[in-house]
Amino acid sequence: MTVNRRFLLMRRPHGMPVPEDFRLAEAAVPAPPPGGFVLRNCYASLDPAQRGWMDDGPSYMPPIALGDPIRATCVGVVHASDNPDFAQGDWVMGLNALEDYSAMVPGGFTMKLDVSQVESPSRFLSAMGAVGLTGYFGLLEVAKPRAGEVLLVSGAAGAVGSVVGQIGRIAGCRTIGIAGGAEKCRRLIADYGFDAAIDYKGKTQAALAAEIGRLAPGGVDILFENVGGVVMDASLLNLARKARIVLCGLIAEYNLPEKVGIRNLWSVLVQEATIFGFLIMNFAPRFAEAAPIMAEWMAAGRLRIDEDVQHGLENAYPAFMRLFSGANTGKLVLKIADGR
């Protein structure tokens, strides 16, 4: 392959992204920068956070510049190198972009991978990557669950949510998952071991709140929030005293030009609850301590992380949109090339 296909951001989406916001362009394969290397990206992570990076607002990362490729965590194989530590054929993970080849320098999130220990290199984007570890650190280090507590997870069939529920169960919590549709709710219990599942589709805030209340009559001790909107407002009406809320995502809001807003913050006040804004990036130095624990749970059949692998840079747009249509279950990954 002699061209570098790149999936570019051409304009900032207004609400839900449309195909015209992007363009698949061709460029020359870059040369290794001094002391760096070029990675053949094989798998790219597709995450709700990328939608935020497309907006021109303040965030924990600069917005993607117009004309630049969509920023993405990728795993791939070194294609050409000016650095003996990163030899041709080595597997590497880094914050690259939706493109065939990325010029990289060591540092930041860049790290070499031992792919011999996993069935697919994509595992470093799911279980052993930010998503799996978001569940691990967000639940265990931020919410600090105690056995017997009630854990409510929104977006529970998603990549992060399904991990949170399973680790919550390992921690001895009673776990309730909220997801959209009967099939996802079936999987919450059958595949991810939730004690109860709630289908939010077609329900008002009052109906949702009542359903949560029936399943958690003593209130919710930990709310792991991935969704926002009506689902979060219904959950807030069921907080136990001193509840902890891990604010991990607000996917219901990301594509709304006019945000809906959270109306039940008063419940946080009267229940003396705490909301923790949570980003996984700052736990990166501790990933190495968590990965073997996650691997052990997976080997023992206590933790299952599904991947939804879509194929081809040319499918980047429809693949990305699976995050918002409710189509995907498990960690969404775009396979760009084989690598091995």
Next chain:
Amino acid sequence: MTVNRRFLLMRRPHGMPVPEDFRLAEAAVPAPPPGGFVLRNCYASLDPAQRGWMDDGPSYMPPIALGDPIRATCVGVVHASDNPDFAQGDWVMGLNALEDYSAMVPGGFTMKLDVSQVESPSRFLSAMGAVGLTGYFGLLEVAKPRAGEVLLVSGAAGAVGSVVGQIGRIAGCRTIGIAGGAEKCRRLIADYGFDAAIDYKGKTQAALAAEIGRLAPGGVDILFENVGGVVMDASLLNLARKARIVLCGLIAEYNLPEKVGIRNLWSVLVQEATIFGFLIMNFAPRFAEAAPIMAEWMAAGRLRIDEDVQHGLENAYPAFMRLFSGANTGKLVLKIADGR
């Protein structure tokens, strides 16, 4: 006086309370219950929390029953007693109601007062009461300010807000207050020592956010939130990383039948901020440790707590409404009787 006038809740307000929601009725003066006493209520605290108690929703206290008098923290003088520890003429504080006489039993929030140490017994409803100590514990124990941090206070000219700003200054913070109107903003700086004041009146969220940003270009480390609504949303756009938000009140929302909602919670996420729902009640066992410190600050001229004293049970409705019209500055108190 042989009758007991009582300010009753006759129906639950829909949005802003109207006079027809209440009735001033007359009843017989109660007899002391066994082991208890009857208090002649002299001063009653008027607080935004009372608006919440008028609603029929879940809260940290049961709603006021229809036909019951409006629950209120009161200080008064023992009128008749069946308990030697509470002798006729003793000053007592308790969670009573807007009425001339309340039958009380020891326990709960009931405590005897030494009024010789204060210029007016109403001080136990302001500086030495829940309001002053809300500022003390909310700022010092929940937000834990460090010298040099930026403290933003909404409702800054109110009873709690003005205390928070002054204690923040004592703690070495740079203090910015938000209030409604030029006169209140003048007082923030002249009377309460804020470093800067912002008048929110007539401003959009974007304009308010820009004004906060100019005054706190490095972001707000501590947001002491008394208001909610647009003011809170504008503040959330200016959080520093790891900001702490003390959620103490949401007065902008209390009278809205349809809550507006907070749209910028995403900023809590990306800044890894924390929102602490805060009630003063659970710090009640520690009031005795804070009161002498507050007294010392007041004596040294470092802390000023204004009282807005309204007069007469017959004025309970217009007095209470001063909380929402923006008319009151300082702690709103209803004087029911002289007592001394």
